[in-house]
Amino acid sequence: MLTTRTFQLANKLLIAKSPLRIKDLSEEYGVSTRTIKYDLEIVREWFKAQEQELHSQTNKGIWIECSDHDRMNLRTILSQFERSNIYPDQSVRIRKIILTLILSNEYITAAELSDSLEVSRNTILSDLNNVEEILCSWGLILERKQRTGYRLLGEELQIRLMFEYVIYSVLDDYEIYKMTTRITKKDREVDAGLPIEDKLKDVYIAIENQMRELYNPSLAPLIRLSDLLKILFRITFSVVRLNMGHTISSYRILDQSELKDDGSYYVASVMEKVLADQQLPLLEEEFLYVTGSLEKETEPVDAVDVTGKIIQYVSNIEGIDYKKDPNLYSNLLAHLSLRFHNGSLYLKEINPIEDEIKRNNPELFKNVQEACRRYIKQHNLLAQDSFISLIVLHFLVSYECTFKPKRNVRVLYVCSTGRGVARLIKNRVEKEIPAVDIVAYCSLLEVEEICEQEKVDMIVSVFPIETSIPVVVVEPLPGKRDIEAIREQMKSLIGAEADEINHLIEKREFQSSHDDTETISQEIILKGFEVAQALLEAFPIESQENWKNAFQMHVFLMVHRYYFDKQYDQYFHTNHPVLDSDEEIMIKVRSILKDKDLHVHDAEVLTLLQYLKKWK
Known part of the structure; x- marks a missing residue:
């Protein structure tokens, strides 16, 4: 009989496009390689019953060889098989107990649950403690009545959720x-x-x-x-x-x-x-x-406010100033805005790597979870683990690309040329390989002394040198081949993973020094969204929906004009004097725009006024 884990392994093999390694599976499920090997024997027998062979090869992994059509059929068989033929581990038992309570108006005894799930009464009593904890997080109560049994109590909407x-x-x-x-x-x-x-x-x-x-x-x-x-x-x-x-x-x-x-x-x-x-x-x-x-009908969610508060909270707990990463803010805001707009009384996502994220990043998950409960649940929205794990992904990407320490290789450059030439070489090497930091340059006679003083990781020299520190011998003026030799030695020192992180950061730094059209357009869209929302809150629309759409479009285009210095001509404003009755609205609009760091011409404000006056 398949267990939950062997069922998941069989399903994973059918989904995988390449062989899976036992070591990776062991890390993913948090069990020993011996346990995974035992589970795979059970999986092998199941595939054998379906007339399929589970292939394995040292240094390659395990895999199934069959057509896409056969894979689909096997997944269908497996999904049908799951509900009735999987041995109930604790997670399965807890799920079944909760469903039994939801689908019954009567008290359910521990003995009845023990019989239906084919486990001991003590096991059921332990499971019920976990069930009670889960129900409590949903605002529901597990009523315990001595010599009678257990029953679910709570608001009907919460029970259905x-x-x-x-x-x-x-x-x-x-x-x-x-x-x-x-x-x-x-x-x-x-x-x-x-x-x-x-x-x-x-x-x-x-x-x-x-x-x-x-x-x-x-x-x-x-x-x-x-x-x-x-x-x-x-x-x-x-x-x-x-x-x-x-x-x-x-x-x-x-x-x-x-x-x-x-x-x-x-x-x-x-x-x-x-x-x-x-x-x-x-x-x-x-x-x-x-x-x-x-x-x-519940209180609307301010995605801008919630995004800022979640980032601030996680930054404070983690001790990392995530607010400094504009990409995290923009990506998380886009995610939350779309999710809140779709509408759901609880936030649930299909996330296939939820368990892996929770297992590998427990502290970050816990902190993001607490932030979501503080700033989302107050709006009658319940953020579930699958939703939270996707938020965690945003923080993981931000950390890897922006905050994870970038290791530089400390290099000593040994030559017989003047210091002016040495500085030229230093600039060239560091420009080609930003992860390399040439901390000093010296002659052959000074090598040992400088290595001790500067804690050198690598030596780049025009002469062969006998030392325990890695040495790359180059031409007096390093060429392309020399640069690549330095790069390869650097990789061997910091490792492939660190080199990849360096590469990602260097790439972002390079892009940030140029006009990145993607980043600019993203910033314009987000700024337009923020300004439109602020104005609509200050001046609620009571007319037709098409007026609201036209106004939002105008605000987006106004922000676009501002960024590219193509605002409406001030002549338009000077030839259209403002009435005293409109001055109050204009002052309020200017204040909102100033708060969003948009210092637009009065001509732009006057144009916005034409929309706002129609709603009064």
Whole structure:
């Protein structure tokens, strides 16, 4: 029988395009190479049962040789196999216990859980302590009643969010692809097995069939695939919980005449059909829950503010001033802005390297997690580990490229030429190889003394020298071949990884000294976004959406004109005097622009005024 880890290993082998090394797998899963070898024997037997051979070769690794079609079929078999044939380790047991509690109105005893999961009562009691801790993080309570059992208590919306998280936590991208394809392509043959509990299958299948039947390609621009998946699961949870007697809060019936777009009408039609078959009403709050509209009624998230606070918090804890890296700010802001705009009551991402990030960077993960809980959860958004791990990635990239110490190789240059020529050579070598620092130059007679004084790593000399320090012999005026010889010796001293870090940093330094069009355009876009948001907050729009779009476009173009010194001519302002009644608005606009470090002409401010006056 496969365990969770052997299942993951089998799946990893089917995904991998090249051989996997046992040492790498050992580090990834945090176990010994002996344990991995034992697991692979189990995996080998599983592949043998599927008439496939697991290949292995010393110094190469392990791999599966088969066609892409066979790989897809094997992944399908594996995904079907997973839910019923994996020996339940603790993580699997905890998931099953939580689902059992969610799907029951009655008390569940430890003995019943022990029987269903085929483990001892003491094991279940230990698992329940972990379950209680997880539920607490969601604002839910594990009620313990002596001689009666255990029951889940909490707000219905929180229970459903927990329900959603537990189901999502075991999905992979291949299963998601097949689930959405069955709906959008109306392809019943794309079978993935159902990544859902047996108690939910009948309802789930009915909903998927109804969504497939009513789906039209014209809905594609309105409903993204990720939203389609969310709708599919949320209708399932809604129906299951309603059958158990639990609503979000009220019993108000949905008035479908108020629906304004085809996407909402599609969701309502699916829900109406499925609920009618279950003899259940279509309630307004159930519809809002499924479509995500409940989230839209919560306090909006200021992505600019949250980004700055997360970076500040992590900087303080880590002792690294991440605020000095403009790329971290811009990349993280873009990520959070997009994520918050998409809308979700909790933040969940599909991240295949989540476990690896948490395992290799526990302290950074913990600090980013705390920052997210401080500055995101206050907005009624719950950031889950998969989402947090992607934020951690932004900080890891920033550290590697900007803050990780760059090691320079201390070089002594030995020659018989004048110091002026030596300085010329020093400048040339350091320009070609920035990681090299020529700390001194001397004659043959001074080598030993200078090496002691300067703690030299390497000697570059025009003469052969016998010493324990690495020596590169070059021409009196080093040529291209000499430069490459110095570079290779440097790599051997600092290692390939350090050399790569040096290369990345040197490349960034080189780019920063030139007009980097990508960075400039990115800065303009972000500045335009910040200014537009600040103005819209100060002057709320009460007119049509197209006016808001036009205004935002104008602000972006104004920022673009400012950066390229092509602002509106001041003549425009002098020939259009400002009314006293408009002066107050102009003062407020100037203050906002000044706060964003934009010192634009009055002609630009006057043009903005034309938009703002129309909204008053």
